[in-house]
Amino acid sequence: MADKLTRRRFLKRAFGSILTVFGLSSGGYFYANRIEPTLLDIKKQQIKHPLIPKSFDGMKIVQFSDTHLGFHYNLTQFKKLINKINKLQPDIILFTGDLMDEPNKYREMNQLVPMLEQLHAPFGKFCIFGNHDHGGYGSEIYRNIMESTNFTVLLNESTAIKRKDGGSIYLLGIDDAMLGKPDLPLALKNVPDHRFTILLSHAPDLADDAANYPIHWQISGHSHGGQVKIPFIGALVKPPFARNYPEGLYTIGDDDPLTLYVNRGIGTTRLPFRFMAVPELTIFTLNSG
Template sequence: MSKKTTRRTFLKRTFGFILTMFGLSSGGYLYANKIEPSLLDIEEIKMTHPLIPKSFDGVKIVQFSDTHLGFQYTLEQLNSLVNKISMLEPDLICFTGDLMDEPNKFTDINKLVPILKKLHAPMGKFCIFGNHDHGGYGSDLYRNIMEAAEFTVLLNQAAPIKQKDGSRIYVLGIDDAMLGKPDLPQALKDVPHHHFNLLLSHAPDLADQALRYPVHWQISGHSHGGQVKIPFYGALITPPFGQKYPEGLYRVGNENELTLYVNRGIGTTRLPFRFLAKPELTVYTMKSKEA
């Protein structure tokens, strides 16, 4: 507990110093506390790989992550987000963890499930555990919520995504690195060779381990893009397993064996600020390419 208090105090002091240095004062505090957290970037990424079947050309995947409901993010905001996702007409939806900030203290479960249930994707809705989904004795609670909302919870598991012509890809999901037990070999156990594998991992830095396995793309959250960044310096603090790859697109490995994308998430945690790290939805459009 003392470690958390120290980090929180450090962030508050550093953020106040930044605002003073840049002459933003109360206006900067208002922007970081009220304005930027309510903004939304929609990032469009082409997901290409030789193993993606041509029948998947144009398939649209929408990723959202790290809503942290109950801290600063509300059900009304989530409902608005769900409507925006629906307008994108995704074929596949992936949630990469941290639904509630403190699951055991969230009291509006009965209102949450109908909102998430409104999300529709003909190829499926998938989710994984983040560290906050395990925290506060929330593991079973989170699973029950997501399954009631018609998401498939992938806990060290894989699911095939099939087209009518018989072609397929696989979506893999592993447990959280901080409070769970990620097991990629278990997730790959029944996955045949020579298929495109998309890994959902809350923790982006596990990409270095994923390099050892037939994983072609990984999408993650967790880091919030740093949540608070200093111009010309970057993120003040990044969480464990979100320090090497804090946000955006990476080619991992000596020969670019793995492509990683790290989503900045939607909500906030620890401090109710975002500065130079706007909330994000990521839209991936799949495209086969010749080897």
């Protein structure tokens, strides 16, 4: 994966973005630094497929991603996010990576853990690793936090979501593409044929590989929707593995295509700005089609 070698280019673009933002009017600077990062866009998206059992019709999945706690996103803000998620009454909660900006330097674990415990979903809470969850020797820190708060960490593995009538769908989770070792065949190892599958991958661009496997949907984060976008130019900063698919809904492949959804995330990283990339919660509703 040659993209792992582009960190220097990514940082150069980030600093270029800083200069661009400072070139905005003072009002634009204030908005991008203080206003837009505090907003929240709640997106609704239907997941429709004939392999979804009818008993799953109407099941609600809420995804949040890329909180980057510790970098201009604090626990007061996170508490409000937890309350909003619970008010949506999700059946399943998905977290698609980058909980803390620097896990080994984060000093408020004792307050973070009870907040994550408060998230409730009757069919389970599931998460995967993002690049920041691995960074700074944070892998075990992140895993311990998530497992202690009743999240199931999917690391190149799958789990079945079952209804009482015997119907099931499968969630798959793979490792981060930048700092981990994603393994799609291993994640699919225990998935029976002809089951509806949803892949959690922090990196959206891995959808090009996932489209070659019996995977029907992929849900990702990582991109922050570009975080800073300029009209007629687009996103100024696209991290590695989020350059092809920066935000929203995509269809990949021709026969039995993969559907990809990329969430813009909650927090910020590297730059304390968001411009035309409002933070996002996504609500997915299953439909047997």
